[in-house]
Amino acid sequence: MSSSDLTRVGHWVNNKAFPGTSGRAAAVTNPATGAVSREVALAHVADARTVIEAAAAAFPAWRDTSLAKRTAIVFRFRELLNERKDELAAIITSEHGKVLSDALGEVTRGQEVVEFACGIPHLLKGGFSGNASTEVDVFSTRQPLGVVGIIAPFNFPAMVPMWFFPIAIASGNTVVLKPSEKAPSAALWLAELWAEAGLPAGVFNVLQGDKAAVDELLSHRSVKGVSFVGSTPIAEYVYATGTAHGKRVQALGGAKNHAVILPDADLDLAADAMVNAGFGSAGERCMAISAVVAVGGVADELIAKISERAKKIRTGDGTRGCDMGPLVTAAHRDKVASYVDKAEQEGATLVLDGREVEADGGKDGFWLGPTIIDNVTTEMSCYRDEIFGPVLSVLRVESYEDALELINSNPYGNGTAIFTNDGGAARRFHNEVEVGMVGINVPIPVPMAYYSFGGWKNSLFGDTHAHGTEGVHFFTRGKVVTTRWQDPSHGGLNLGFPQTTA
Template sequence: MPEVEEIRTIPHWVDNKPFVGAGGTTSPVTNPASGVITGHVALANVEESRQVINAAAAAFPAWRDASLAKRTTILFKFRELLNERKLELAEIITSEHGKVVSDALGEVSRGQEVVEFACGIAHLLKGGTTENASTNVDVHSVRQPLGPVAIISPFNFPAMVPMWFFPIAIAAGNTVVLKPSEKNPSAAIWVAELWAEAGLPAGVFNVLQGDKTAVDELLTNPAVKAVSFVGSTPIAEYVYATGTAHGKRVQALGGAKNHAIVLPDADLDLAADAMVNAGFGSAGERCMAISVIVAVGNIADELVQKIKERTLTLKTGDGTRDSDMGPLVTKAHRDKVASYVDAGERDGVTIVVDGRTVQPDGEANGFWLGPTLIDNVTTDMSVYTDEIFGPVLSVLRVDSYEEALDLINAGPFGNGTAIFTNDGGAARRFQNEVEVGMIGINVPIPVPTAYYSFGGWKSSLFGDTHAHGIEGVHFFTRGKVVTSRWLDPSHGGINLGFPQNN
């Protein structure tokens, strides 16, 4: 058992203050780079879950009726505070997830893009008007918030993924209950404290720590009007089925098995750099990570050699040190990922770089697995069929573009993909023919900017609405159309003062 030090209790957050509850059930939180337990997170029972949900429900009427000017003023303040103190948040992420601090800073910055997008939400919430649609009859449309909404976020992006959702939800007039992963719950509390400092009224942003008990209450409680979820496909299916069965609007983003096609005309140095970056960043714990390289034609040997050379330069270690890649999030996850490498070895793959033997710059009890490159993978192997979610990069060899395309389109997932080529015609054909939601052309991780929407196809998304962008605004609002006739004009009196938004 690792040494226990600096034990603390990580609470819920309700009505702008921490709340532990009397349930007493907790789960350990561990520093992945040392194996040391650094805290225990409170796990809500049903009663405590309802207390958090009820706080969001009680705060909704006043927040719904708050002026858009007031909402966006608070959002701008939150943005400025986040920008000033984002290193604090990045260091919290590193301490509980394990990713290197620079990667955690990148996560915060990508999340802040959505905050900035939401600061301009006024333009997207305005409706339309038709005067004299019929004689003396006017028609106009409005978009209104839903009510209390839930966000259930995964361990791999404890700041960015919640920020895909809550800035838009709050700016639109909803109240929020965030259920973070119990593996790294502290980032959510830090964000809640920042919202309070920015002036957000009590009950508008709440944090519910917990496990399946808390999730099930969010999915079934009638006060919760919508649920945003990101995680594995089996759980996404469960969240979507359960939430919609209880009358909720649900967007559930699931798993992925992202392929990158490298055509014979590609710049192989660019492709090799991109494959290392996309395969091993954040220890491969990204839903947009490239996990399969599809090498077309006779370039495979040269491409694999270039990737190998780059992979061998990577330094695995404590994310607070001068490392390129940190540990995996838990020992159990580390062992699971390593078991796929074991299975691939039994199935006859060529292990080009073996991360199981890595010598990390970190404590012996850390959850270490170095970058792993395996070649001569076939489609019947578990290293190909399963979402590994770790630093394992597989190479498949095919003879043609058509064969590579068929591999991707035959798969159950459709989250992200990429093609590396200098042929514009091939790239244009690929973006038209591939059955995937997010596509990169000489870009390995095609996560769209905040004013576009994030989400995949097939078993990578359950529900019709993607995250952030205009689809996010539509998810967290609903439309009304008002038809009116006024036979007598009214008079508002005289006021020569300059009109103000209050």
């Protein structure tokens, strides 16, 4: 198929499609077949400025729109999304490759933040102190930033943007979403849904592209805040560049998530959890468990149980009822496989080799099956790096203290879990571990929408986590107003410093 025969995924500006003027484009593939299914426009600076300036022009009117009307539009969006979420899930599967049930789960988790944002009038309430000083009242309010950029990753093309834009829009900001060029179509579907829900033109916009689009979002004077989710090196770049240009930035980076299995744990439940958390979405989750820390001699039995379950996983096309889909691109599949190669060279034991998988899908699909590596040490590349694929590494330690030291010494601090029937051990762990999100007998501790999502250390750049109260605070600025209303007879000069005791 020639490029002239392909559907081109473009930008979205002022509630309508905008093809862009750059002439640049990139291929979008179906990971289950390896075939190029469409192409996506890649913006140059002029395209990016067109999109950003539309958002800037729409901001004053949207900021001044009543909370009641803003909330009604968000709620209408929520209703439409609920009615048509299967459509969005199918788009995600076609471009990312995850199975349909997983794609639908992604949409559902994103929708939780939409529902949270429906309560924005309560979340934006300020405080009031009457007669703080004689005939002086003081009140606080939270106001939107202005234009905000969202730079989303390929692995959750719907959920991750929905961590941010429902709160940003409900709070009175206008949005420019820059989706991954690997999975660009979900963003346009969401944009069309916002328009159908009654969102005014220019409030939600989509800017397709690569680094040129990102750099313009990070440097354009009209953009006041940027939210990013992706790998740690890029998160560092986004944070450094955005803050250097005066932006408020929250940049969620990479992860190396550990699960500690104590000797008293139910090993059947733990094995189920490790398979679900390690191989769901082909391991392409920032909250995936990639390092199993087996404590005090449980490793052999635990690995046997995990391997038994992993061998039953059906890898294939996400539309065929399989358990696990392909990786997102051929290049990424090859990169993940190279870590398996290196682990063998470095002396690890390969328990289950996903490179040999027989997938139920196209022969040119980007396949790699569940992989289990035993006897991994902290010096090995399969442990040091975030692999972002269906590879589970097992590290053996003697004690709880050894497990805790291993996790706390890791440069990442995104998510972690402990499996135990000992309440004291669990309480000690969540108190002592240096990680932002902790699960106790829960392998993927992604918080509900009314809490906030984010890690510690090299998993987060910036002080504010996503969604929840911290998300509301990120997309708004606090203001305190002091008022006095007196009749003219109380005028006159007084050069003394104002005193609240007056």
